[in-house]
Amino acid sequence: MPSPADRTDSTLVIGLGRFGSAVAATLDRLGREVLAVESNPSLVRQWTGRIPLVEADATDPEALEQLGATEFGTAVVGVATSLEASVLITGNLVDLETPQIWAKAVSRAHGRILQRIGAHHVVYPEFDAGQRAAHLVSGRMLDYIEMEKGGFTIVKMRSPAELHGFTIGESKVRSRYGVTIFGLMSPGEPFEYATSETLVSASDVLVVGGDASLLERFALRS
Known part of the structure; x- marks a missing residue:
């Protein structure tokens, strides 16, 4: 079996439901x-010819070895509706010393x-999508990306009226609201990185x- 350092940077995706197929x-x-x-x-029939694909039961460790799973540096387990299958597949990949x-x-x-059994990263697509939607339904935010749970977040939002006609430096957004404007998009113009001289309309x-x-409090001002 190759050591983790010898694996390729290719990715093995197990399960072609909505999440796995998108990945x-x-x-x-x-x-x-x-x-x-x-x-x-x-x-398998639906995706044959569209992406590189093999039909196999990944809950069987021998099947994973036969398809060359030991060569992959990253594996994505998209099987989740069956807890048993999800755990078995993840455990098999841990046994194969998959680096990621x-x-x-x-x-x-x-x-x-x-x-607990060794997955390096766990994702919650339904929960994350629901949480993101909750921040968007008010209409104040146009996009919402949480970089760390309960921590740093990036949003796309309409500019608050009190900023209109002022530069970012004049509006003192950072000191007054504790958030940072990274850039802005004006209709028909490319993205512009923000400076203290950037005028907001x-x-x-x-x-x-x-x-x-x-960010929630700042968005309420828009």
Whole structure:
């Protein structure tokens, strides 16, 4: 078995549900070396010819070894609806000493199990999408990306009226609200990185970063 340092930078994606197929198709489109593994014949037929794909049962460690799983530096476990299959596949990858294992979880309890058996990264697509939607439904934010749980966040939002006609330096956003304007987008213009001399208008969309709670309060002013 190759040592972790000898693995390639290719990615093995196991499970072609909505999450797994999006990961595999995006990596393939970006020109990254990727191989998808799916045991459901109907999904195999759906994706054959569109992405590199093999039909195999990844809960079987021998099947993983036969398809060359030991050569991959990263594996993504997109199987989550079956807790048993998710745990077995993740455990198999841990046994194969896969350097980076990303696993999808459907609950916090599921995620804790995956972490305990050795998954390096656990993602919660449904939870994250729901949380993001909750921040957007008010209409004050146009996009929301939480970089760290309960910590640094980046949002895209309409410019508050009190900033219109003032430069970022004049509005003292950082000292008054505790957030940082990284850039802005004006209609028909390319993205502009913000400086203290950047003038904000009513039609501008701002890209702002900071603590999530401070960003919420700042967005309420728009």
